[in-house]
Amino acid sequence: MSGKVSKNNVVGFTYTLQDSNGVLLDQSEDEALEYLQGHQNIVPGLESALEGLSVGDKQVVVVLPEEGYGLWEQDLIQPFPRDAFPDDLELYVGLELETESGHGPIVLRVQEIQEDQVMMDANHPLAGETLHFSVEIKSVRPATPEEIEHGHVHSKGHHHH
Ligand SMILES: [Zn+2]
Structure with missing residues (x-):
């Protein structure tokens, strides 16, 4: 069954993701990545660009930060007191820690370690990046109710919630 990419279809695609300098940031595994079109499973700029494509179509999609992982925001860097971290935790710049927020878990990255506080960055690692996707549509099927x-x-057998 292969229709066009549209809302409530399950779409399988392979991709590479590069930044504006052509540096490879991410790519699909051997198997196509499946997502549900129209449900914000992927970044908005990519989702809207794939709308209407068919199996076998290849497309280069350039996604601006506003339609990707958002703009980089200074406000998302916040100080935490040193004693907020476990004693046995080895802190280093770039260390990622997951924490609960009012909207579910978020990842914070150690940005700077100071004498009595640690600056933690809650920006997405790709915030502010213009994303250069190169995609190929591998499958399209109607989603189940x-x-x-x-x-x-829900991939064969298991779904994770
Ligand atoms: Zn489910």
Whole structure:
């Protein structure tokens, strides 16, 4: 079954992701990545660019930060007191720690270690980046009612919630 990419279809695609300098940031595994179109499973700029494509289509998609992982915001760098961290935790710049926020878990990165406080950066690692995707559509199928209700793909056998 291969229609066009449209809302409530499960779309399988392979991709590479480069930054504006052509540095490879990410790429799909051997198997195509599946997502549910129209449910914000992927960044908005990519989702809207894939709308209407068919299996076999290849597309280069340039996504600005506003339509990607957002702009880099100074306000998202916040100080935490040193004693907020466990004694046995070895802190280093770039260390990523997951913490609970009011909106679910978020990842904070150690940006700078000072004498009695640690600056933690909550920006997405790709915030501020213009994303250069090169994608190929591998499969399109209608989602099941359960997938549409949940807003994500259930791959064979297991779904993670
Ligand atoms: Zn589910």
